[in-house]
Amino acid sequence: MSLFPTDDPDKVPFAGILPAAPRPFVLGNGEGEKSLVFDQLFTILLTGDETEDQYGAFTMQGRKGDRIPAHLHKAAHEIFYVVDGxxxxxxxxxxxxxxxTTLVTGxxxxxxxxxxxxxxxxxxxxxFGVGTAGFERFFHAMGQQTDLTEPQGVYVPSFEVMRAAGEKYDTVFMPEFQFRD
Known part of the structure; x- marks a missing residue:
């Protein structure tokens, strides 16, 4: 049973890019479902649709920038593997x-x-990231669909868009949270 919406309208604009069923497929370099979120390019490579609601996989590319606001995902586990940078x-x-922790390549x-x-x-x-199935669509809910292959420009979602994406994907934004640096 999926933790996130199975009839997710955030996948409609991307129909046909991924198979939307558990069958073999290959994506070339730069292919996938892409959204610009702030100044980062998220490319979804695999979703819960292809893994029978087990996990999703994506890449995030970005340039030097500010720390993103603190947040937590109530139901989604997430990994970070640094491919480069x-x-x-x-x-x-x-x-x-x-x-x-500062992570470098590998x-x-x-x-x-x-x-x-x-x-x-x-x-x-x-x-390279992997998360609980369905969570990968969070980046579409927050971002702007794009055909970019490298992060360019900035898309800042409105507060209403961020709030709605957070509610839909069980994410709580905590901009006032103080980490122990």
Missing amino acids: EISVWMDDAADHHSK DFAYVPAGTVHAFQIHNSTKV
Whole structure:
């Protein structure tokens, strides 16, 4: 049973890019469902539709920028694997884990559901991510559909769009949260 909407309208504009069923397929370099969120390009490579609601996979590419606001995903687990570049990840589980770690090419981080986290890109960086099935559409709900192959420009969603995406994908934005740096 899916944790996120199975009749998700955020996938409608992307129909036909991925098979939407658990069958073999190949994507070429730069292919996938793409959305610009702030100054980062998210490319969805695999969704819950293809994995029978097990997981989704995506890449995030960006250039040096500010730290994104603290947030947590109530139901989604998320990983960061740095394909190329450097990114700092802050994590706070409200119990005994409080960290800021700078990840470089080849490094990996796991963010369990319910963990407050944020990240900041330090130079041109590409991250491979995997999350709980359905969560990958969060980036479409927040972003603007694009055909870009490299991050260019900036798309800032309105507060209403961010709030609606957060509610739909069980994400809580916490801009006032203070990490222990």
